[in-house]
Amino acid sequence: MTENTSGINNDEQANLSRSEQKRMQVLESAMELFCQKGFPLTSMDEVAKHAGVSKQTVYSHFGSKDDLFVAAIDSKCVVHQLTGDILTDARDPQRVILLFAKQFGELIVSKDTMTVFKTCVAQADTHPEVSKLFYDAGPKHILGLIRDYLTKVNQHGQYYFENPHDSAVRLCLMLFGELKLRLELALETEHLLLSRPQYLQDTAEMFLRAHKVAIK
Amino acid sequence: MTENTSGINNDEQANLSRSEQKRMQVLESAMELFCQKGFPLTSMDEVAKHAGVSKQTVYSHFGSKDDLFVAAIDSKCVVHQLTGDILTDARDPQRVILLFAKQFGELIVSKDTMTVFKTCVAQADTHPEVSKLFYDAGPKHILGLIRDYLTKVNQHGQYYFENPHDSAVRLCLMLFGELKLRLELALETEHLLLSRPQYLQDTAEMFLRAHKVAIK
DNA sequence: AAAATAGACTAGTCAGTCTAGTTTTATAAA
DNA sequence: TTTATAAAACTAGACTGACTAGTCTATTTT
Numbered sequence: 001m002t003e004n005t006s007g008i009n010n011d012e013q014a015n016l017s018r019s020e021q022k023r024m025q026v027l028e029s030a031m032e033l034f035c036q037k038g039f040p041l042t043s044m045d046e047v048a049k050h051a052g053v054s055k056q057t058v059y060s061h062f063g064s065k066d067d068l069f070v071a072a073i074d075s076k077c078v079v080h081q082l083t084g085d086i087l088t089d090a091r092d093p094q095r096v097i098l099l100f101a102k103q104f105g106e107l108i109v110s111k112d113t114m115t116v117f118k119t120c121v122a123q124a125d126t127h128p129e130v131s132k133l134f135y136d137a138g139p140k141h142i143l144g145l146i147r148d149y150l151t152k153v154n155q156h157g158q159y160y161f162e163n164p165h166d167s168a169v170r171l172c173l174m175l176f177g178e179l180k181l182r183l184e185l186a187l188e189t190e191h192l193l194l195s196r197p198q199y200l201q202d203t204a205e206m207f208l209r210a211h212k213v214a215i216k
Numbered sequence: 217m218t219e220n221t222s223g224i225n226n227d228e229q230a231n232l233s234r235s236e237q238k239r240m241q242v243l244e245s246a247m248e249l250f251c252q253k254g255f256p257l258t259s260m261d262e263v264a265k266h267a268g269v270s271k272q273t274v275y276s277h278f279g280s281k282d283d284l285f286v287a288a289i290d291s292k293c294v295v296h297q298l299t300g301d302i303l304t305d306a307r308d309p310q311r312v313i314l315l316f317a318k319q320f321g322e323l324i325v326s327k328d329t330m331t332v333f334k335t336c337v338a339q340a341d342t343h344p345e346v347s348k349l350f351y352d353a354g355p356k357h358i359l360g361l362i363r364d365y366l367t368k369v370n371q372h373g374q375y376y377f378e379n380p381h382d383s384a385v386r387l388c389l390m391l392f393g394e395l396k397l398r399l400e401l402a403l404e405t406e407h408l409l410l411s412r413p414q415y416l417q418d419t420a421e422m423f424l425r426a427h428k429v430a431i432k
Numbered sequence: 433a434a435a436a437t438a439g440a441c442t443a444g445t446c447a448g449t450c451t452a453g454t455t456t457t458a459t460a461a462a
Numbered sequence: 463t464t465t466a467t468a469a470a471a472c473t474a475g476a477c478t479g480a481c482t483a484g485t486c487t488a489t490t491t492t
Contacts, residue, residue: 018456018457018471018472019470019471019472022471022472038341040256040257041256043445043446043447044446044447044448045446045447053472053473054472054473054474054475055448055473055474055475056449056450056471056472056473056474057471057472057473059447059448059449060471060472064447064448065446065447065448118337120401121334121337121338121400121401122337122338124400124401124402125254125402128402128403131401131402131403132403134401135397135398135401135403139397143394162418163418166415166418166419167422169393169394170390170419170422173389173390173392173393174386174389174390176389177385177389178385181351181355182351184337184340185336185337185340185347185350185351186340186341186344186347187344187347187348187351199382202378202379202382203382203386206383206386206426206427207426209425209426210422210423210425210426211422235434235435235436238435238436259481259482259483260482260483260484261481261482261483269436269437270436270437270438270439271437271438271439271484272435272436272437272438272485272486273435273436273437275483275484275485276435276436280483280484281482281483281484433492434491434492435490435491435492436489436490436491436492437488437489437490437491438487438488438489438490439486439487439488440485440486440487440488441484441485441486441487442483442484442485442486443482443483443484443485444481444482444483445480445481445482445483446479446480446481447478447479447480448477448478448479449476449477449478449479450475450476450477450478451474451475451476451477452473452474452475453472453473453474454471454472454473454474455470455471455472455473456469456470456471456472457468457469457470457471458467458468458469458470459466459467459468459469460465460466460467460468461464461465461466461467462463462464462465462466
């Protein structure tokens, strides 16, 4: 009979209903544990237990701990891709850059971003492919967006960015602030959180001031 | 016996001649291995072997692996303390900031600095005292130096830094450049090394431009 | 006598394999 | 439609082999 009311391939339905579901459970547990406790301190037994799955199932879906790690970080990166929809109006850089500063400034120090970043850095030597995934999905992507925006702003003569790429780098780095460094080092951050919005705004203004075209 | 041909203090020679010498060997090996392979992947047997010393000797000088780690990072930090002797002439910020940019820009991406930093970050959650040591000896120290310098520059009216501390943070972060991020992630850096001096100079100029007092 | 040595030893962890038995699902006959 | 059946996927848990922090002992050096 091979009954199938939908037009969708049999395999696809079958695989997603159980096998693929287990796969997802494993992947989600791996993301959580790898980012929470780090790669070396997370054991495969733990992942299996957390996913409510047997160890053999973990190994039948992902051949090794390394493979699982790569798959987990890859998923995390895909989830957090951000769009450049703010970076459009080239006629009003004051508003756009300030808005971007606020958004990026929060994103970069969010718990999720920090944990993925730290996990990638910690394993960079042993898992370069993971670093690459992260860099392309994160920094490279966002630098491209800003560089393109600054290039457009150049055409309106109000501001001038001689090297849009380098300017994009400088802007993003400044927006890290002390906060990011202290988060990386797991130091106390309470006193910085309050002044953070002001810091981000000041940074946006300082950035534009440095590139304002002289005489009006 | 206690023979001593030189005029140097007995204690110093005696203490340094065996026990302290072994201690130094262990400490130096620990610094090297912890920074090279990271804390979790360095075993005490390895440290002992690298130092040409027995395991028991390691344990008699440093009670545990954790103690040894703290001692090793502490030593590394002390060695790399940098002075603020460049940051003096408040009348010529162009020259001073450019000089600082070049020096700091190289220091921050040096192999030694990077490895210590990465090691501290990797162990920040499990060894917060190590993070503190690093932060105080490194970032905190240098930010203090620049903040004080910018405050002095303020008094000459040519440049104005409304918030010298935040300005110091922004300057240092910008000087990281793409290079530091790519080094953290162990990605290819060849193409950046060539343009690095220009990037540092542009950054110094951009920084000053943003704080130049308007009318002359 | 104090300090260093080699190396055995304990007790624990973990990646990955293997076994043996159970559940799910696809297929195809009744 | 129901039912039989075989393949595929999952399960618990034992097991191998390798590694590690830290202790202990017996011996040698200074």
